[in-house]
Amino acid sequence: MINVSIQFTESGQPKYMQLFDYLKKLIAEGQLKTGEKLPAIRSFAEMLGVNNVTVINAYKQLENNKYITAKKGSGYYVSGSKLHEEELFSSSDIGISDKTSIINFASATPHPSIFPIESFKECINEVIERDKGFAFGYQDSKGFKPLRKSLLTYLNNKYSIKMENEDNIQIVSGSQQGIDLIGKVLINSGDYVITENPTYDGAIAVFKSRGARVVRVNLEQDGIDLIDLEKKIRICKPKLIYVMTSFQNPTTISYSTNKLKDLLALARKYNTYIVEDDSMSDLCYENKRLETLKALDTKNEYVLYLKSFSKILMPGLRVGCMVIPDLLISDFTKIKHASDISSSGLIQRSLERYFETGKWDEHQNYMREIYKGKYEFMLSRLEKLSSYGIKYNKPNGGLYFWIRVPKYMSAREIYDECKAKGLLLIPSSIFYDINNENRDNYIRLSFASSDIEQIREGMTILEKCLAENQKCTK
Amino acid sequence: MINVSIQFTESGQPKYMQLFDYLKKLIAEGQLKTGEKLPAIRSFAEMLGVNNVTVINAYKQLENNKYITAKKGSGYYVSGSKLHEEELFSSSDIGISDKTSIINFASATPHPSIFPIESFKECINEVIERDKGFAFGYQDSKGFKPLRKSLLTYLNNKYSIKMENEDNIQIVSGSQQGIDLIGKVLINSGDYVITENPTYDGAIAVFKSRGARVVRVNLEQDGIDLIDLEKKIRICKPKLIYVMTSFQNPTTISYSTNKLKDLLALARKYNTYIVEDDSMSDLCYENKRLETLKALDTKNEYVLYLKSFSKILMPGLRVGCMVIPDLLISDFTKIKHASDISSSGLIQRSLERYFETGKWDEHQNYMREIYKGKYEFMLSRLEKLSSYGIKYNKPNGGLYFWIRVPKYMSAREIYDECKAKGLLLIPSSIFYDINNENRDNYIRLSFASSDIEQIREGMTILEKCLAENQKCTK
Known part of the structure; x- marks a missing residue:
């Protein structure tokens, strides 16, 4: 007592x-x-x-x-x-800091100052002129049909993702909602879910809120460890496997073609759904074909593909899309309806204009160039820090670096010290489960929302922290 | 076999x-x-x-x-x-018919032709001019702070709903999402939920998707049957009680002041949360003070109050608000975050302008006058149908009539026959559970989205169907 x-x-x-x-x-x-x-x-x-x-x-x-x-x-x-x-500490909380005096290597979305405001505003006004009140009425829970048709063409042309018609496309209020809907359709309390390790904490939050038991499988340099995955599929019979195949969050790893094929073969063998969360494949800085797992799932059977527009366009639009297997179409319509009836009609209609008038392609190329410059700049500064014993991949795409700090340093302490000096970054604890041995070994640095000057300044702060930590242990 | x-x-x-x-x-x-x-x-x-x-x-x-x-x-x-x-048949599916040749007494939202497009478009453009990219960036998961401050003042002035500051207000992507978030915060699989009987099927869908066991309590002329309610609270220990206190959907019943007080006393006695879903209290056609349960919950302890803007403004905005008890504030922020990060910043900011520039009040008065005219017209036509043995209340507010058909008629058959003749309405089966004796006895007629001519035409179709059904049984 x-x-x-x-x-x-x-x-x-x-x-x-x-x-x-x-x-x-x-x-x-x-x-x-x-x-x-x-x-x-x-x-x-x-x-x-x-x-x-x-x-x-x-x-x-x-x-x-x-x-x-x-x-x-x-x-x-x-x-x-x-x-x-x-629970008190999640990646997105850190990313959405309002303090503008701080250099933000945590947020993985573009800075509002480079949003294509004028061209999107044009689309909005065009839509209101054209559709009048209907722009503000209820929409089909699946999403505005012409937008789904635009996306069908786009996904086919850019990603070789095929489907018979736009029924396989479900519009969502951002890809976080996509994950939420998937949780509602596929997961009941006590079900198993397999994720990569480490993985996006916002997905884990959804799965846990559905009462799922989450099992993690380590990543190798070319994607998830398939041997361990198959073992765990046999044991757990998971309701879904959640992966990010391009510039994975947070490790920046991209899957090899072989791994994509083998992963899909496993899905087929065990009749398991795979959720492919893709917010990054547009952001490849080499001249490479964009590869997704969904493109291999030619009969639309196993892969639920989630596409975000936040990294290229504007995160506040709260519109993304999913490509869902044939058999789940009506379940998703119902669940979307019960969740928020439909996504904003005005934004959906404006986005359709944005795609149809070629603005999306133009802006995407622009953003890729901007990000590529920042990627190369941050990489050049990172290379100067190699004497501190840090390690990282060069993903040549995506929006961040995943940096292993020397064994004797604590990622959480570096996070705290950088924050005290005015630099936000994300420590690895957020992406791992509590008992993982790597929990305190990595930091994630994003160059998405900083300009070149801020990246320079931020890297100087990071260097100071690394230097201080090095001294302490000598 | x-x-x-x-x-x-x-x-x-x-x-x-x-x-x-x-x-x-x-x-x-x-x-x-x-x-x-x-x-x-x-x-x-x-x-x-x-x-x-x-x-x-x-x-x-x-x-x-x-x-x-x-x-x-x-x-x-x-x-x-x-x-x-x-499951295949829900009130909102019926309401969102795209077929414009049909007269729609099912939908309970205004017709797009009377949306205040121009004034809202002004607000949107003002916001984009003023906030630039920040209008399209991520927002606080709780909602855009100035909007919450506007709503704080509005709810206090119009409804005497008091709170210390705007932290009690959670912005949601429409009140359907509000119900969804409530489900996630309060309900786990196997928990009990009490609702009115009959009730809104969209709420039931959410509760069931959380694995809740739903128990229903009949409505009396002045609100829920408190004796039965208390009995069921004792037995079930529900996680929440879901009510609509003004012009209830579908019965049009409003709670008396005494019943509101007694209901709150029960919540206090058994320490149970009450969800008050309010989409209608603005639409009273008499000069009466607006009464809500939430106004009585002066310490913000027991009532989760949900406010929709869909019936007055435009349903496609997908923005509503909740007033939540102090103790649940942080839970809701987290769950909103995991559900869709935040509601559209552009729409939230525009809505804030709409409130602050007095446009909301103006438009609300306008809509009330429009609806009142339609209410009176539909009522006058209903009165002519009294010879067919139908019964209904005169709510003097809200957006529909709840009509009891004679015992020998089937509401579902009337629905089918009206539909064949070009009139959509909602049969009572949607609002009751499967075994309820009243399941086939009522129809709901809404005048929200039809104009006077359409109401006249629709009522003529209804009369024909009633007449035919009467003949059949003679």
Whole structure:
């Protein structure tokens, strides 16, 4: 039994809130430890001289805030504090910092100053002129049909992704919503999901919120470890496998053609869906054909392909698209409907204009040139830091570098120190699960939202931090 | 064992799809009946001379499409066919008909021809001029802060809904998403949810997709039956109670002040959250103060208040707001983030201009006058149909009438016959659960998206159908 010495006050704050605050403090201070059982409701209420309901409410609030976990028929237990830290700290929170004085190597989206505002504004006004009120009415839950037709042509021409008609395309409010819808259609509580290791934390958040058990498979230089993957598929019978095949987030790894083929063969062999989250394949800085797993899935059977427009165009549009297997089409329409009826009609119609008038292609080429210049500049600065013992790939595409810091350094400490000096980056803990040995070994640096001057300045800050960490250990 | 005589062809369609189609047909034709067990995978595969995987895949597709249900460790069973019909047929599908030649008494949103396009377009262009790229960047997951501040003032002035600051306001991509987020925050698989009976099917869809068990409580003339509600709260310990207190969908009932107070007292007594879905309270055609449950919840403890702008402004904006209890604020920010990062920044910023420049108030008054005229006209036509034995309330607000057809008539048949004659309406089956005795007794007529001429024409069609049904039974 814990040693409780709470004094309820007549402050106007309800008693259960006072008890909630008090217990929260005990947990934070470590007086109530991870895994420890909380007192039974009735006896605790008696001891404190309060109603059962007061204790119930306090526990409920602790549970809502993830301080404690209920085990059915057994009681309440203090949650792991690491878990709590994990949840408070996610890649996108870091990326969306409002502080403009800070150099941002965390965000992987372009800076608003280079958005194609004027040309998109033209599209918006054209659409309002043309469609009047219908631009603001409900849309088909699948998405605005002409936009889906444009994307059909685009995906076919650029990616060799084939489909009979636009029914396989589902418009989503950004690819995060795509992942959310996939979770709703394919995952029930207790189901298994396999992801790459490390992987995007925003996908993990969705899978966990569906009650999925997430199993991770390590990445090799040319994609996921297929031997381990097959072993885990046999054991877990996963509902889906979540991968990023081009300039993976965060490792920057791209899959080889052979690996793509073998991965699809596994999907076929075990009749498992694969989610291919593609926000990066447009951003290849060599003259190479864009390769996706979806292009190999010629009968639209196994791959759910997610395409984001955020990295090239503007993240605030909140429109992306999916290509879904034939058999899942109607499920997705229903789930999209139950989730938010449809995505913004105005934005969908404007985006269709943007594609049809050739603006997308033009802007994509422009952005690729811009990013390529920044990529090369950051790479040149990185090469100067090699004496500090850091290691990284040269992806020649995408929006970041994934940097292994020397064994004796802590990625989290480098993150903290850089932040104190005005540089945001992302430490690897976010992309790994709690027990992974690499959790504190990497940092992710994105050049997406900084200009050349900021990259120079940011790399100087990083160098200082690396130098200081090196000195400390000498 | 079923009698199977499938001939696999070399049509290029995979075998499992051929088997899927074949079994689907058997179910549709009633040769496989509700509750019947499907053959075990291995023996069925042997019998058909195919791989186990072929049968597994066919069953999986049947399951995905809700034709069959898996029971753990037991096998696959044919689902209830009524359930299947239910899922294929939802209020919003009917409402979003694209066929313009049809008179639409189903849709409860204004017709695009009366949307305030010009004034909203002004706001959009102002915002793009002012904010440039930032109008298209990521937004705070809670929502654009100045919009939340505007709504804080608005909700306080118009509804006496008080809160300390805008942190209690969560912007959502339409109120359907609000319900979806509530489901994610409050409901886990197996939890109980209480709703009014009848209720909005789009909310039920969300609760069920979270694995909730839905319990319904009948409505009385002044709101939910509190005695039955309390009984069910005691038994089920629900995670939330979902209500519409103003011009309820579909019954048009509004809660009395006393009932609102008693309902909140119950929430307090049993420490239960109440979701108040409010899309209608603005649309009162008398000079009355707008009453909401949320206004009584002065400490922001029990009521999650959902406000839609779709009925007054434009449904395609996909922006609504919620007022959430203090203790749930951070949960909602996280869940919104995992669902779609944030709602469209451009639309949020434009809506903020729309409120701040007084356009909302102006347009609301305009819409109320328009709707009031249509309400009165539809009512006058209804009164002429009284000889057919129909019954209805006069809500003096909202967007529809809820009409009880004579006992010997079938609402579903009236729906079918009206549809054949070019009039869409909504039959009551959508709003009730399968076993409810009133399931086939009501129709919902909305005057939202029709003009006076269309209402006249639609009511003539309805009269014909009522007359024909009357004759048939004489």
